[in-house]
Amino acid sequence: MSAPPLSLLSLVRPLVRAVTYTRWLHLMVGAIVPLAVGLVYPGLTDPGLAEWLIVAALPVPPVAAIALLPSARRAEGLQARLMLLPGKHARVRRATDAATGISATPSASWTDRGRTALWLVFRMEAGLAVLLASIWLPQCTLVLAGAVVEEPLLAALTPSPDLGLPALAPLPLLALLALVVGAGRLDTRTARRLLGPSVKERMTALEERTERLLERNRIARELHDSLGHALTLAVVQAGAARAAKDPEFTDRALATIEETGRAALEDLERVLLLLRETGRPRGASPGLDEAVRLLDSARSSGARVDAEITGSVEELPGPVSREAYRMLQEALTNALRHAGQVPVEVRVTAERSRLRLLVTNPLPEGRPQAVPGSGSGLRGIRERAALLGGEAKAGVKDGEWRVAVTLPLR
The missing domain is CATH 3.30.565.10 (Histidine kinase-like ATPase, C-terminal domain)
Incomplete structure (x- = not known):
């Protein structure tokens, strides 16, 4: 029996790794703040595209202000190490910045605070987008399979039941898996760039x-x-x-x-x-x-x-x-x-x-x-x-x- 093609293995391998799903969870947690704000204003009973844009924009100033606290960088760095990086080296206390590429020290300069603010805003916006996609794409699968979804959360973006094509029902789920893998890698790369050691820390x-x-x-x-x-x-x-x-x-x-x-x-x-x-x-x-x-x-x-x-x-x-x-x-x-x-x-x-x-x-x-x-x-x-x-x-x-x-x- 011949081995599967290398390209197929490279596509399947991320789906069986635990870090793929911890990265997904890391992104979803970032959406908690905008959802909490949206419940207050403008409300999430029947939001449209404009309302979702407001939900995404309103929390930006207070979230960026949190980065002024030196400990915010340390907290975000520890979370990123634990949830974004595979291997035991990212979970032990003696994990170094050089080994993980992510710093877990408090902010020591305004540059560190600025990078932390950018990271917090990115994590929030990317998490909100992934959360909405994680809700919408399964809905699309149900609609394409012929099910009737009453009062969908994203009714404006959900396909019409008249277009029900059961053969295409798995495609949204496959798209969701690809999104989870790609967004997790982007999240990790961005964390290393924005939470990575500063020049002073590297010199030290x-x-x-x-x-x-x-x-x-x-x-x-x-x-x-x-x-x-x-x-x-x-x-x-x-x-x-x-x-x-x-x-x-x-x-x-x-x-x-x-x-x-x-x-x-x-x-x-x-x-x-x-x-x-x-x-x-x-x-x-x-x-x-x-x-x-x-x-x-x-x-x-x-x-x-x-x-x-x-x-x-x-x-x-x-x-x-x-x-x-x-x-x-x-x-x-x-x-x-x-x-x-x-x-x-x-x-x-x-x-x-x-x-x-x-x-x-x-x-x-x-x-x-x-x-x-x-x-x-x-x-x-x-x-x-x-x-x-x-x-x-x-x-x-x-x-x-x-x-x-x-x-x-x-």
């Missing part, structure tokens, strides 16, 4: 998304630098202890591995607290004033570290001190990982307006020169420096591998 959402991405990148760098440094030291210490075959040196190596591992666990716990967002106090990241710990751990791994720190690093701004600590950590880790137990020179200069960090080590014999700019560690150093308005360079110069960082203090 974009800034929040950018902040989240930057925070994720920062956490990734924290994990890479902290855990990478700890694992590198552990590997180097273990290898050196096995090669030395000296119990005293092995004890020192194990003590260094233990201390480094404990510090890495503290960093890992702090980063996990950031991810969990539990509201618990978060431990402060280490700063450049704790650089002695880095230098000692590098020396304990067998590297000969010549360090010179000039200036008051204790008085550096917090962000500069923390990021400089991570950059020094990554530079030492790279030296130990790629060069081994070679002399490493560290120069830290805290000047009046900038901080300079220079880490150099000779290239090991028999190893290929590293490609400047390769590796996520060097990329992380550059990203940290760029975020602070500084500059970081890494590469081979005069037979040495150099990592030079300059950070502004203001």
